[in-house]
Amino acid sequence: MPGNSVVIQEIEVAEVAARLQSGQRTVLVDVRDPDEHESGCLAGALLLPRALVARSIETLVPDKDTPVVAYCAVGIRSAMTAMTLMAMGYTQVWSMRGGFDEWQRSGHAWVVPSPDGEAAPLGTEQATRYARHLRLPEIGMAGQAKLLAARVLCIGAGGLGSPTSLYLAAAGIGTLGIVDDDRVELGNLQRQIVHTTASIGMPKVDSAAGMLSALNPDVRVTRIRTRLTAENALAILADYDVIIDGSDNFATRYLVNDAALRLGKPVIHAAIQGFEGQLTVFAAAGAPCYRCVFPDPPPAEFAPSCREAGVLGVLPGVLGVLQATEAIKLILGIGDNLVGRLLSYDALSMRFTELGLRRDPECPACGSGSGKK
Amino acid sequence: MRVLIPSPLLSYTRVREVAASGTTMAELLADLDRQFPGIRHRMIDEQDQVRPHMRIFVNGEQSFDLDQALASSDVVQIIQALSGG
Ligand SMILES: [Zn+2]
Numbered sequence: 001m002p003g004n005s006v007v008i009q010e011i012e013v014a015e016v017a018a019r020l021q022s023g024q025r026t027v028l029v030d031v032r033d034p035d036e037h038e039s040g041c042l043a044g045a046l047l048l049p050r051a052l053v054a055r056s057i058e059t060l061v062p063d064k065d066t067p068v069v070a071y072c073a074v075g076i077r078s079a080m081t082a083m084t085l086m087a088m089g090y091t092q093v094w095s096m097r098g099g100f101d102e103w104q105r106s107g108h109a110w111v112v113p114s115p116d117g118e119a120a121p122l123g124t125e126q127a128t129r130y131a132r133h134l135r136l137p138e139i140g141m142a143g144q145a146k147l148l149a150a151r152v153l154c155i156g157a158g159g160l161g162s163p164t165s166l167y168l169a170a171a172g173i174g175t176l177g178i179v180d181d182d183r184v185e186l187g188n189l190q191r192q193i194v195h196t197t198a199s200i201g202m203p204k205v206d207s208a209a210g211m212l213s214a215l216n217p218d219v220r221v222t223r224i225r226t227r228l229t230a231e232n233a234l235a236i237l238a239d240y241d242v243i244i245d246g247s248d249n250f251a252t253r254y255l256v257n258d259a260a261l262r263l264g265k266p267v268i269h270a271a272i273q274g275f276e277g278q279l280t281v282f283a284a285a286g287a288p289c290y291r292c293v294f295p296d297p298p299p300a301e302f303a304p305s306c307r308e309a310g311v312l313g314v315l316p317g318v319l320g321v322l323q324a325t326e327a328i329k330l331i332l333g334i335g336d337n338l339v340g341r342l343l344s345y346d347a348l349s350m351r352f353t354e355l356g357l358r359r360d361p362e363c364p365a366c367g368s369g370s371g372k373k
Numbered sequence: 374m375r376v377l378i379p380s381p382l383l384s385y386t387r388v389r390e391v392a393a394s395g396t397t398m399a400e401l402l403a404d405l406d407r408q409f410p411g412i413r414h415r416m417i418d419e420q421d422q423v424r425p426h427m428r429i430f431v432n433g434e435q436s437f438d439l440d441q442a443l444a445s446s447d448v449v450q451i452i453q454a455l456s457g458g
Contacts, residue, residue, distance in 0.1 A: 160458045248458040271455035274380040278455055294454040298426035302381060302415065303456060309380070311457055344452060346377075346389055353377070353450060355430045 008082045011094035013103045016042075016069055027061055029053075029070045031081045032100070036073060039140030040122075042103065043111045050077050053084055064089045071096035071103070112141035122148075126218065130172055138334045144172060148218065150331045153177040153240035155228060155256055157204040159316030160246030160270050160323065162194035167324040169212040169219045173331075176212060177222040177240055180204040191313040228252050233259035242327050243267045246320065250297035257282065257290035258365055268326045270319040273304075275312050275347040277319040280357065281326055281338040288340060288357045291365040315347055374443065376405065377450040382416075385409040398429070399439040401449065416451065426454040 019026045020042075028045035030037050037047045046060060050072070061068060068090055070078040075098050082095040096103070104110060107124045122130075122141060126148075133139040133147075152173050154161045157180040168176055182204050184195045192204075199207035205223035212221050224236060228247070237243055237259045245256045245267050253271070260267045266283040269290065282289050297303065322343070329335045342355040362369045376393050378386045386409050393408065395401030406413035416427045421439055423429055429436050430450045431443065443449070 156458050158458050246458045248456060250454070250456045253456060270458070272457040273455045274383070276380040276455065278452070293428065294426050296425035297456070298381075298424075298454060302426070303454075304381070309457070316458065342452070344450065349389060354433060355428075355450065355452065356434050358435050 008079050008086075009094050010075070010079070010097040011069060012097055013106050013108060016071075016094075016096055016103075017106075017108050019067075019069075025067060027066055027068045029057075029068055029078075029081070030100075031070050031072050031077050036100075038113060038142050039137075040104070040110050040112050040134070041100070042071070043109070045071075047113075050081050053081050054088065057085065057088070057090075061090075065091050067092040067094075069094045069096055072099045074099040074101055110141075112145045126172070129216070129218070133171070139332060143332045143334075146331055147172045147328065148174045150242070151175040151177070151240045152242045152244060152327055152331075153179065153237060154244045154246060155179050155252065156246040156248060157192070157194060157208040158182070158188065158246060158248055159191040159272065159311065160320040161208070161244070162192045163317045163320035164244055164246055164324045164327075165208060165212055166194055166215065167321055168327060169216045169221075171324070171328055172216065172218055173327075174218070175220045175222060175240075177224055177236075178205050178208050179224040179226065179228055179236060180208075181225055181227045187307075191311065191316050193317070228255050230255060234262065237263055237265060240265065242330055244323050244327060245269045246316075246323065250303065253290060254297070261289055261366055266330055268323045268330075270316075270323050272311055272315050272319055273309050275315060277315055277345040277347075279319055279322050279326075279338060279343040279345070280341060281330070283330075283337070283339045286359070288359040289363060289366040292360040292363045292367070293342070293357050295360070295364070312347055318345060318347070374401070374445050375448045376401070377448070379451050379453040380455070381453045382412060382451065385412040385415070394445065395443060397439070397443060398431075398436060398441045401443055402439070428452045 028042050029048050030041050030045040031050045033049055070081045072078040078095040082093045085093045130144045133144050150173050152168055154165050157178050165176055184199045184202050184204055184207050186200055194211050195207045203225050205225045209221040209223050212219055233255050243260050243265050247253055268281055270279045326337055329337055340357050342357050344353045361367045376391050378389055393401055393404045395404050402413045418424050423437055431447050
């Protein structure tokens with residue numbers, strides 16, 4: 001830069017990593033915007049967007065001989081920041097070449113700052129595993145950290161629970177609880193894809209746990225080999241943030257609804273028969289619940305099970321993957337969810353229809369009728 | 374008008390979508406029962422109430438009232454609670 005007395009010193013990411021590892025005093029200054037910083041940064045970096053540098057650096061780093069490494073996304077904003085700092089009299093200033101993008105590409109560890117100022121670390125293997133999530137502005141580091149911290153309970157490891165739990169495990173849901181008391185049968189395998197022919201005869205929770213852990217060792221799978229009952233439902237659901245109802249009978253569906261309402265937990269509901277599926281989200285407070293929509297189950301003669309009525313094998317795949325989608329959105333707090341809307345799917349006509357649900361003010365579970373029962 | 378039939382009632386209609394007519398919900402249900410004898414009883418109880426495991430939607434909005442006026446352009450969808458998973 002002829003005519004300019006300030007020469008920017010650049011530093012390679014490997015050299016920065018080495019400085020930090022050896023414990024050499026280094027102040028890291030992240031000059032990106034707050035939303036960039038929040039989606040992932042170097043551990044211990046000060047967030048100081050470029051526009052604020054001149055105003056705030058002397059308060060944050062009063063000693064002008066302190067070694068300072070500035071970084072941005074690719075190394076341009078940090079180069080300009082380095083010039084500003086040198087002009088202000090800082091003697092040891094570097095701009096990190098290639099910025100945070102190069103830091104990530106090189107496989108160095110990084111963290112996501114949490115709202116209370118603590119950082120949740122994401123290892124380099126995780127950064128690679130979830131790279132496609134991290135690319136999405138709606139997820140990023142902060143969102144992936146939420147998924148890794150989330151606790152989701154799948155009621156049933158059958159047709160719906162199979163695809164739901166597989167995709168949730170792949171997405172990095174930190175804790176997956178699976179409730180089921182059945183064993184794997186040959187006739188399940190036409191649709192229950194979390195199990196294999198080799199696991200026939202095994203408890204479904206064991207078979208599912210093996211498959212899910214093999215898919216993603218980050219996931220802690222909690223096996224709950226029992227049938228949900230009025231006695232155990234509250235205790236089982238209480239440990240989880242989101243409940244996924246993939247059960248195969250009405251008694252369990254009403255139990256899940258009532259327990260989740262009492263605990264204030266959202267339920268992602270799906271049910272299937274033949275070529276038809278239904279999906280909705282029951283999320284407590286003010287929205288319709290399962291009993292608002294269907295106050296009573298059909299009499300037994302009008303409600304054949306999948307075993308009796310038959311079901312297209314791929315049908316629970318469609319509905320289960322939609323349940324996983326709604327669960328992930330709820331955890332991340334993004335998009336519009338299906339609260340108050342029932343999605344009805346017909347595989348034969350390949351048609352989705354959306355039906356508006358209404359809260360029943362006299363509902364025995366969530367309305368004025370509660371307590372009467 | 375178009376009427377969408379739920380899986381558990383396909384034993385009456387064989388097909389998922391049928392045509393039926395009526396200027397009110399009550400008339401529509403009567404016409405359905407003429408075409409598919411017995412189907413009304415599966416949806417409506419002896420007190421003329423929609424059975425608690427059946428729901429009827431007109432153009433995507435829930436309908437509880439058998440006196441509700443209907444137009445030939447309306448789409449009526451019938452839903453039954455399903456338990457399969
Ligand atoms: Zn309710």
